[in-house]
Amino acid sequence: MDRPTLDAIVDGAPRGPGVYLMKDREGNILYVGKAKDIRNRLRSYAGGTDGRFMIPFLVGRLHNVEFIVTATEKEALLLENTLIKEHRPRYNVDFRDDKAYFHIRLDTRDPFPRYQLVRRPRKDGARYFGPFPSSTSARETLSFLHGLFPLRTCRDADFRGRRRPCLEFQIRRCSAPCTGLIEAAPYAALVKDSLAFLEGRERVLLADLRRRMEKAAEAFRFEEAALLRDRIGSIERVLEKQHVLSMTYRDRDVFGIHGEESLTQACVLYVRKGKVTGQRLFPPIRLALDREEILSAILKRYYDGETHIPPEILLPGDIPDREVVAEWLSERSGRRVTLSVPRRGEPRKLVEMAVRNAGNAVETARSTGSDPRAALELAMQKLGLKKIPERIECFDIASIGAEVAVGSKAAFTAGRAGHRRLRHDVRGSPAAPLRGQ
Known part of the structure; x- marks a missing residue:
């Protein structure tokens, strides 16, 4: 776009807050921006006072500018965000992230709630904790919670139809509310304790657990006191691994x-x-x-x-x-x-x-990124190797009992995968597939 045309667009731009959409000759949206004063903002494009590297390229492809006036700058911010997500303009920050990070969901409105791993929290009245940086960390946390506060693991349909406790109850990772082995009140106490742990109120939780352990011991309920003792020990071991960075305890x-x-x-x-x-x-x-x-x-x-x-x-x-x-x-x-x-x-x-x-x-x-040699040099540094690994072989073994075993190998040479070197074998013992490679 030439300077006179851009100046004319600036002169016709509205004063006040709003959003502007910069388009090319085909009508494609190149850039979406917001401003407290649209005309003043566009004047920085025309006058060359905007020193961003992309501006010459953007103005060179610009053919038309569309305006949407809003009542406040906050409304402009919301509209800008919506339009960027919808159109994904070329010159806006590309924030595409296909990862939906795991959260732990707990719906306390259910008389016997369960932990659930979900990718996208919803405003449904349930409590959500996260996000977790990886699926592995989320599942490890969930496994730890089941061992510490054994809430049910089954889906609602299985919960309503179950007639006897499942294997999770046998290994003390579920309290079996499905068959009435735990009543609503003690189950609610488990839910309350798990919420305190997930909210980071471990010190308060430990004090309460110690008080309940002593009370159970005084009443000769030694099995209950032992369970509380083990729960206290598990929480204390977790706290030992955590490093406090702020004495304000803020989120x-x-x-x-x-x-x-x-x-x-x-x-x-x-x-x-x-x-x-x-x-x-x-x-x-x-x-x-x-x-x-x-x-x-x-x-x-x-x-x-x-x-x-x-x-x-x-x-x-x-x-x-x-x-x-x-x-x-x-x-x-x-x-x-x-x-x-x-x-x-x-x-x-x-x-x-x-x-x-x-x-x-x-x-x-x-x-x-694109240089396998650089990746190998980084691997050498991280692993403390004396020289660059020219060949890397990865093995995996899966077995069912001692009779059925499957072994696989993937090989990388000079940092590149060798698809012809993918193998798998079936042998009679778990070690046999490795010998076959």
């Missing part, structure tokens, strides 16, 4: 961002009750945009799909629409949410940790 999300050339990586650390409980790496962004713009886009897209919004969010740098985003998050969570850029102390150390994790992800992505 926080801590963002870090790291960019090199046209590759930018963002990371969020989950801090719950003062402990780092996990992290999430966002998909790498391959647009030459300002970090402030990338961070703003990530916040809006990420929290648009999240049910849990902590009261405090720490950022590595300021964003231009921080007050509007904070107002929107406060409205979504039902309480005040603050966005802050810490300069010193423990909050700053948390931000630096998130930035380091983002930087490590960029290093790994560059090392393993």
